[in-house]
Amino acid sequence: MKVTVVGAGAVGASCAEYIAIKNFASEVVLLDIKEGYAEGKAMDLMQTASLNGFDTKITGVTNDYSKTAGSDIAVITSGIPRKPGMTREELIGINAGIVKAVSSSLIEHSPNVTLIVVSNPMDTMTYLVHKTTGLPKNKIIGMGGALDSARFKYRLAEALEAPISDVDGMVIGGHSDTGMVPLTSHATRNSIKVSEFLSAERLAQVAEDTKVGGATLTKLLGTSAWYAPGAAVSALVQSIACDQKKIFPCSTFLNGEYDLEDICIGVPVILGKDGIEKIVDIPLSDAEKAKMQESAAGVTKTNGLLEL
Numbered sequence: 001m002k003v004t005v006v007g008a009g010a011v012g013a014s015c016a017e018y019i020a021i022k023n024f025a026s027e028v029v030l031l032d033i034k035e036g037y038a039e040g041k042a043m044d045l046m047q048t049a050s051l052n053g054f055d056t057k058i059t060g061v062t063n064d065y066s067k068t069a070g071s072d073i074a075v076i077t078s079g080i081p082r083k084p085g086m087t088r089e090e091l092i093g094i095n096a097g098i099v100k101a102v103s104s105s106l107i108e109h110s111p112n113v114t115l116i117v118v119s120n121p122m123d124t125m126t127y128l129v130h131k132t133t134g135l136p137k138n139k140i141i142g143m144g145g146a147l148d149s150a151r152f153k154y155r156l157a158e159a160l161e162a163p164i165s166d167v168d169g170m171v172i173g174g175h176s177d178t179g180m181v182p183l184t185s186h187a188t189r190n191s192i193k194v195s196e197f198l199s200a201e202r203l204a205q206v207a208e209d210t211k212v213g214g215a216t217l218t219k220l221l222g223t224s225a226w227y228a229p230g231a232a233v234s235a236l237v238q239s240i241a242c243d244q245k246k247i248f249p250c251s252t253f254l255n256g257e258y259d260l261e262d263i264c265i266g267v268p269v270i271l272g273k274d275g276i277e278k279i280v281d282i283p284l285s286d287a288e289k290a291k292m293q294e295s296a297a298g299v300t301k302t303n304g305l306l307e308l
């Protein structure tokens, strides 16, 4: 199993590290445009192999796509992150050109690759890849919901004063400060609805804290987060590489599902060896349906800024 990660910055390196530590891929290629940067990150990571007990071979290259040839999965993290006070949508001007060029180069050398798009604004970047590459839609996956759901579980566990392993929950919709739809009515603590333990007000606070999870970290760190994003990407890569068929909310092209069309946005999917193997339709309340439509309107507005 060969995995390429484009962008050896904060998220790309974290993602490569988690993939290696989980020890399921034979090879990870890190590629960056900055001279020597990916080579340095790869060497540093390889020097953790004997300490962390993995055999994955990590190599770094400067913009040489021939070294990515034959990749089964590629992750696109190249582009700029936001600074405190910015929205993800403001990154479109620079990141659209980068994502378009990078996806085209990856596919040229690995025509059967499954692409995971991370660069922001992620739903729009996933749509861009869908519109410009000709890859089948099951092989184009936007990562956002897996991260947002992890943050939702963190906030739920905090409110419940429960261990995170006791908590389950999912966030669908657009990966934006206003567009996320945390499914509070579906969230559980060891199969008991969390509404049995938390007031409506406390649950609404959990949902709000979840939605601004990325912005909160960006304010604290001065740039956007990387550990949880890297871990979330590695979980998607593992589900595909090991054909685990796990359910994650991912941004995928919709053609009528969830009453939405011509958009990439986060919905639950089954991830296995064929990438997105199934979009899972779950019953939503009227309020959740309305939030999904509102979220989609926001993503569609951002998509309108693309030069396709």
Ligand SMILES: NC(=O)c1ccc[n+]([C@@H]2O[C@H](COP(=O)([O-])OP(=O)(O)OC[C@H]3O[C@@H](n4cnc5c(N)ncnc54)[C@H](O)[C@@H]3O)[C@@H](O)[C@H]2O)c1
Pocket: 006, 007, 008, 009, 010, 011, 012, 031, 032, 033, 034, 037, 077, 078, 079, 080, 081, 082, 091, 095, 098, 102, 117, 118, 119, 120, 122, 143, 144, 147, 175, 223, 224, 225, 226, 229
């Ligand atoms: N979808 C999500 O959930 C999620 C989570 C975290 C970050 N992000 C996004 O991921 C992106 C990367 O974030 P980061 O914190 O790693 O940023 P970073 O600045 O640390 O790393 C980005 C890397 O991309 C490289 N790069 C730029 N143009 C390139 C090109 N054409 N080819 C190859 N490499 C190129 C840069 O040299 C840099 O090393 C940002 O757009 C950020 O908003 C998305």
Ligand SMILES: O=C(O)C[C@H](O)C(=O)O
Pocket: 081, 082, 088, 120, 147, 175, 213, 214, 215, 217, 218, 224, 225, 229
């Ligand atoms: O918040 C960001 O800009 C980065 C990423 O989308 C995140 O949610 O951490």
